[in-house]
Amino acid sequence: MLEYADLTAILPHRHPILQVDRVLEVEPGRRIVAIKAVTGTEPCFAGLAEGLPQSAYAYPPALIVESLGQAGAALWLLSARATGETPEGTLVFGAARDFEFLGAAYPGDVLRHEVVVESLKPNSAVMRGETWVGERRIAVVGSMLAVARPDTELAAGPTG
Amino acid sequence: MSRSFAAPLDAVDQVDPSADGITATKRIVATDPYLAGHYPGFPIYPGVFTVETVHQAARRAVEADRGPDVRVELAAVRSVRFKAPLLPGDVLTASCQLRDDPDDPHRVRVVADCRRGDGAATAKVTLELRVRPGATDA
Numbered sequence: 099m100l101e102y103a104d105l106t107a108i109l110p111h112r113h114p115i116l117q118v119d120r121v122l123e124v125e126p127g128r129r130i131v132a133i134k135a136v137t138g139t140e141p142c143f144a145g146l147a148e149g150l151p152q153s154a155y156a157y158p159p160a161l162i163v164e165s166l167g168q169a170g171a172a173l174w175l176l177s178a179r180a181t182g183e184t185p186e187g188t189l190v191f192g193a194a195r196d197f198e199f200l201g202a203a204y205p206g207d208v209l210r211h212e213v214v215v216e217s218l219k220p221n222s223a224v225m226r227g228e229t230w231v232g233e234r235r236i237a238v239v240g241s242m243l244a245v246a247r248p249d250t251e252l253a254a255g256p257t258g
Numbered sequence: 259m260s261r262s263f264a265a266p267l268d269a270v271d272q273v274d275p276s277a278d279g280i281t282a283t284k285r286i287v288a289t290d291p292y293l294a295g296h297y298p299g300f301p302i303y304p305g306v307f308t309v310e311t312v313h314q315a316a317r318r319a320v321e322a323d324r325g326p327d328v329r330v331e332l333a334a335v336r337s338v339r340f341k342a343p344l345l346p347g348d349v350l351t352a353s354c355q356l357r358d359d360p361d362d363p364h365r366v367r368v369v370a371d372c373r374r375g376d377g378a379a380t381a382k383v384t385l386e387l388r389v390r391p392g393a394t395d396a
Contacts (some may be wrong), residue, residue: 112295115304141291151395154263159332160310161266190340191305197335216381218394 100124100172103196105245109168109174110188114141117165118172118211122198126180130173134165156202162209162237166227167191169211170242177215185221185246192222197239207231235253267291269311273318279356279368282315303344308381309335311331312352312370319356320366320387333365333388342380349375352383364389 100108100121109116123131136157146154160235171189178184203209222245229237259269267290274281286303293301299382317330324330344350352370359365365386372381 110297112298115292115295142264142266144291145261146264147262153329153395156264156331158265158310159335160306160313161326163309163335164304164306193337193339194335195337197338199332199334 105172108172111168113253115164117161117169118168121169121172122210124173124176126173126177127215127218128170130176132169132211132213133211134211136203136205136207136209140205143205152204153202155204157204157207157209159199159237162193162199162203162229163197163239165209165243166211166213166229166237166239167194167242169222170213170225170227171244173213173215173225174218174244177218177223183220187221187236187246188248188250189244189245192243192245194239194242196238198238199236200238201231201234201236203231204238209236216241239247265314266307266310268314269307270314270318273315275319279354280315280319281313282352282354284311284343284350284352286297286346286348286350293346301346303348303350304337305340305381306382307349308340308344308350308352308372309338309383309385311350312354312368312383312385313387315352316354316366316368316370316385316387318355319354320389324389327392329390330366331388331390333387334386336367336384336386338381338383340381342374342378344380346347350380352374359386 118132121132160164210230270282272283288301320330353374355368357367368385370383
């Protein structure tokens with residue numbers, strides 16, 4: 099199991115956009131299970147009008163994508179570390195296909211991401227994944243592409 | 259202004275109608291919510307925030323078109339490809355084509371060509387919105 103401090107040593111993201119709290123299981127090169135607790139104190143719940151229905155407090159899909167993507171990034175970097183082939187440059191979110199939102203998460207829920215490797219190359223990784231809240235599957239992604247951009251290209255910064 | 263749904267940030271400054279949809283603009287500001295951690299000392303507009311810009315702009319357009327008695331949600335990100343970064347000072351322009359799904363009156367497909375002020379393509383995004391009757395929870 100990897101705790102939050104371990105994740106800060108793996109991912110470049112920091113508060114408040116470090117969107118993974120804990121890794122429950124990891125098989126380098128194969129799969130990861132990671133969780134993120136949703137709480138009403140997160141910035142995305144600031145500034146909402148009074149008297150809104152519960153649906154207004156659904157966790158933003160963009161942050162579910164970010165969280166699942168970061169679980170995938172952690173899987174890739176841990177896989178690379180296990181084989182000694184650290185990607186050169188900075189890891190960025192390159193592309194995704196067929197990200198479907200099947201349900202919602204609310205403050206008090208815990209997102210559980212399960213990400214599986216489709217292919218790993220020295221400077222890119224293709225993964226697919228699912229996000230669960232308890233026994234409910236709330237999101238599924240057909241494929242996500244992460245790429246390592248060389249630092250020369252990064253004079254202009256990573257894309258994702 | 260207060261929001262009517264949870265969102266990581268106000269991802270749209272302005273929405274204008276276009277021939278086949280809308281054009282949304284968003285100026286990237288280092289003090290935008292969440293950018294302090296993405297990344298410390300080197301703020302970059304996260305890729306998923308470009309998706310959020312397109313989502314918020316299209317949602318606003320569909321709500322304006324269909325009236326107040328609907329609820330619009332993001333159903334799917336069918337595809338997204340990120341091509342170039344957006345940094346503070348850049349202005350994102352998302353040219354969004356909106357098309358009702360011929361097979362499902364409750365779905366709207368949005369294809370967005372996203373560019374920076376210098377004309378560089380930053381992303382291509384295809385979303386599907388779900389339109390539910392009833393502005394409040396059933």
